[in-house]
Amino acid sequence: MTPPLTARAPERTTRAGVGVGFAVDLGSHGGRPALVTGTEVLSYDDLADLVAQAQTRLPASQQLVGLVPAPTTEFIVAYLAALAGGHTVLLSRDAVLPRAYGASSAWVDGGFAPTGRPEPALHPDLRVLLSTSGSTGSPKLVRLSRTNLESNADAIASYLGLTTDDRAITTLPLDYCYGLSVLHSHLSVGASVVLSGRSVAESALWDLARATGVTSFAGVPYTFDLLDAAGWPELPTLRQVTQAGGRLAPERVSAVAERGRREGWELFVMYGQTEATARMAYLPPALTAAHPGAIGVPVPGGAFRLAPVDGHPTGVGELVYSGPNVMMGYAHGTADLARGPELTELRTGDLARQNEAGLFEVVGRCSRFAKLFGQRIDLDRVETLLTLGDHEVVCAESADATRLVVALAGEPDPHAVAEVATTAAAATGLPEHAIAVVPVAPVPRLPNGKIDQAAVARLEAPQAGGPEVSAGSSLAALYGAVLRRSRVTESDTFAGLGGDSLSYVELSLRLERRLGRLPSDWPDRTIAELAALATDGPRPRWVRLDTGIVLRAVAIVLIVGTHTNLFTLLGGAHVLLGVAGANFARFHLAGTESRARVTRLARSVARIAIPTSLWIAAVCLISGQYGWRNILLLNDALGSHTWVEPEWHFWFIEVLVSMMIGAAALMAIRPVAAWERRSPYWFAIVVLAASLIPRFWATATGYDGDLIHSSTFVAWLFVGGWAAARARHHGHRLLLSALLVAGVQGFCGDPVRETVIAAGLLALIWVPTVPWPRVLVGAVGQIAGASLYVYLTHWQVYPHLEHRWPLGGLLASLLVGIAVWRLVDHVSDRGLRRWRGRVAL
Template identity: 80%
Template structure:
């Protein structure tokens, strides 16, 4: 295959590798990396890097790498830098695909992704996300000169020598943590690779054993050390601090500790846009000037540019130096651009103190810099406003936390709700967010929010009782499931959760906990609360395939009915999803009586709203008959399709199949068989269900085949079996049976292919990764699917001939609105019945959070 022209051009361009990656061998047999019991010398590391370089080819590649404190990652990273390639360093796979990474590291070597390399500037070596740019694809473009010069400057002012040894206390995709690796390798020093937290004694045991001489920390690092206890490290020579402002009194405390124990504290200042560091405070000046960021790093200069509206001497901090980035990349096309900046306007307000040291005093824009994260305050406020909260945000006056002023008289659970959402939106630890209830948002005479007042707010413990994660989740379960008594030892399955509540609760739990385990319905609330201690949030979310299929199927149904497109088969896929949910939620947990009550409750949540809606339409328009109201058309009506009496065939069939499955499994001997062989039992039901389906085809049955419960029961059983298939052989057999059942079922190859794809996805694809920003829409549509189906018959006909897309959108909006109304009325009814106060709206009206 002929390479694209830009790939040929890049192959002929002179490309120099990054200095510290190219010159590894000059340090000989000195130790370079320590990982567990393995000590890798520079000679060993150079050999591994040279071996990896040969696998990348001659043309410049965009190499997507996931950072990790391992020898394998460091080898891959150095090999790409040494050979003059461009590295995109990120934990987000979506980002690498969006920028067209042409190579990655897999199974011990580089592997092509199948995408041609985008056009790359020959000097570009590293692409990093800006600190706090969560949800944005913007990257910082760094050149070979940027990386090399900053590594050399850091090594120079820290006085690093080959005898120094650092330990990885910060992530390697964070420019500060990465600069530790760069600067030490540039002078032949060594780095201990570990993923342990500074709060773990095992990390410091490792540091003592390996003779660590330095470690790096952000403000939170020192909070953890105060709580867990500072380590005793006889070999410790220096500690560096950056990633946000450390309060002056804390700077003095750490510096004094260092003076007592024989090590120096370097307070530093930097941004990803300057590769890592721009300024440092010499250790001998720290105690006297704890508010300062110090002086420019070697090779760089700092100045203050005046800003209107600020006192004389206070202005924007501007940095000039060889480490200033080439520029931003907002998309793959920007990767071909060359250097575009001669200086960096930091956005920080600063002044020069009496000793000639620079001090940062604030931000020009509505951003906060906390824990190494740049927080967009307007974005946080907008997200919280979606939950019907009136809020205003500011960075605390001591720069240690984000302050959220919450107007009104919110309940403790609402305060916890705001704190949880703010943590999810910012990535900040829970203790760094202070939610302060206020009668009204403080404002200046001109009507603008009084940022200074908000920054100074405090949240006394006695005014805002602390609400534990367990208590919050318990209240959440009670609200979503409509249960009066819920305890931390309860599970979703044990409380009678069903497919309707599964969608809503799973999305809300993911919002609170980060990555939700696949078996969460069987875990207790207390076990799930423990997961919140280490949330792992990303820009994408893995949703249960059943949720995605529900949303897609209802859009297919309504879009086809409104003549926007013709893609049939969604309702039949939903029958399989219902079968899978029956197996997951109604055949587990509790005793037989509990399971029976839960199933009856789930059937009622489908049948009762349907009967009420159909009866109302019947009274107003006379469109339907009594058999529709009582859901008896499938059993007692005509056996060929007639409109409008067959409009609700899907709901009738679903109710019949759930009742039938419940009656079947209520028989003691049958239930025992199902528990002994859950997969083969479900397959047996499937095979039995295929008998009438194939009989109808073979006999030339002239009734409606694809809309009758008798002939579609096999789809419900197929979903049931899919939930029980654990082995590859089981899935293969099930796939064959279902594809055979679909073949010739509809007499429409496209419809049959659609059903088959949905069934196979349910069998083979447990979750689907979606961008986090789409989860709200998918979740609302999936949650409201029953009500969309119910109401769309009365909505889309008014628009199908004039504006089919409008028919689809209006049907979805009406269905979602009815779902939320029913949810709200049901909640109020339950609370009046039990004599409970109403919850804060965001805890009940979940669509904004989903």
């Protein structure tokens, strides 16, 4: 039976204690079925007993409990036990979040266990913490109270007309507010839930639904795409289907509702946000035929108003919701967990109007965000990531709210289109079929020169029919672009193509966006092998980045931040020497042909030395600050043996170049190169021991020169990184760690600096990859990739800001370094293409 157009907010009696109502009242539903797992049925009495037992494992005082959601009885018991006891639950599949917020307890091996972390201060009404939906780049959490949870569960149960005879099945994750609301609303009325982790595309899910008499299931727009492709299930007991998590196109609403009318079930189109606990509006099924594009009316107890927005006609405004389910506010850190309710209404960010039937319709977004597949997509962030890949793009949500439209300027080849599509998919978590990359000659603009967002939203991807681009050929084109090679085949490898540390960062991050997860040995794998790893679909929010990339980014920030007086943490440059040594071993010692090795080394030295000399020469001409020894990178060899500014500013680059030239000379000796190929680890250990001799001699003899900036005395750091890349087991790593820690001890005369160096070197030895938020991969990649140019240029940038605004000095240095890196890359790329053109003629 269809509920009326408006419904009265349900009344709830006041309960003693602090527990959430539907978790406290489980026993009131007696022997009725509560949870169904396969053929096993757990009654409300049994569930109440299990919850009571689990509660005894938690202290009486309010705790922050970290739980990993799963469609299992064990998780439901743990979750309800925490809610019934008045505790606060942080639901997340990401283990980092509970630790970051200081979760005091966690569910371990069938019971709650203390984590040993300091207990954060919690507001007494705070019950659930959920991540906001989508890729906004923010780690903020939504704070939900007991009132939020109870009122929204009751409202949903009211307008859906749920009874004790209803039975839902879990088709959505339980850390997603929509999926969680299905559990809450059914428990609140004594209905039952079938627990399953299977996809809606699997026939086994629907076999279970038929066997258990499921009466409803929930879906986001993608759910209905999967059902259309795999086939809709036959469920004789089905009473209703609910849809939320993004706009379903009006024609799809009509088609699904018509299917329901034929098969005897009703479609409820719903609208909500995590910030409103789950639901804010619903469209009564009787109105789907006449108003398939509407979100409907507010849920019982809620209300809408339209706030005027500049530039939009009368009657169209931002949709603002008020009701008892509006969140307490956001949490950006542990201090926010003690804050009370801060909102009385929720600005949704959606543009809406109210039609002649009194129904609300969403007509667009107020800001640069799109809501697709239940995710909130930051369009500006996506555009920035694509621009970093040297593409001029404009992004918009399609007019029918089903796709992300990416207008790609110019006349791109199929490889560029494929790269933009895969990069956009990785940045947003959307499946590639939901991204339309549309080549456009000029980007659509309004008469005032601004981007015509409406025109971009209406763009349609060109029809298929052109040459199909395979994953292998697309990756080959990417390798060619980054490594500046005109002939790249799918049998080539990064190491075989002469890749170096400068190109490693950019290519590894772009490959990670393409493939989803990059194996650690990717430089030695063929392009064809990597192409076989490519997967479609959403990418995880966290990736594992090569430790060397993270160390490069962190080290250059430490260097510049210290120089600009933002903080004092020395040692970053010495860590970078270790990273350079590791990259030398990984990329320049690949293969067996000595001539090829020397050629690769010479090319890499030139990529470092030539831009450096040109920059120093330009600064010298303008300011006279440096001399000829600096321009020729010979200050370490021919200048003062003690630190003198500004002559020693570029010591790191001089050391790096001299190390690489020295290594090239060493590898040019055939017996030496043969020894290194036969026993790469022990060869590196012998060289390390030899390079430590000058360092310990200087300490023992009281050498009065610069010990920590001269090639002679810091070569062991470079060789230590080299040996780290050759270590193959714990024995290797333990010996190397001992040698390097011994080398660091007393090296600088500054315990903090020595600790930073030791920590960086040990991370290089023992930690191959580092977990990293996917949304921050672009930032760390830019900083790591530009680290050489940031170091080179920051001497002329930060002095203008170090005394007035140290943070500005750091940010300006990073931005200038990235800009110079991109400029050098662009100029050298154009020069290479021009040279190839002349050779071809």
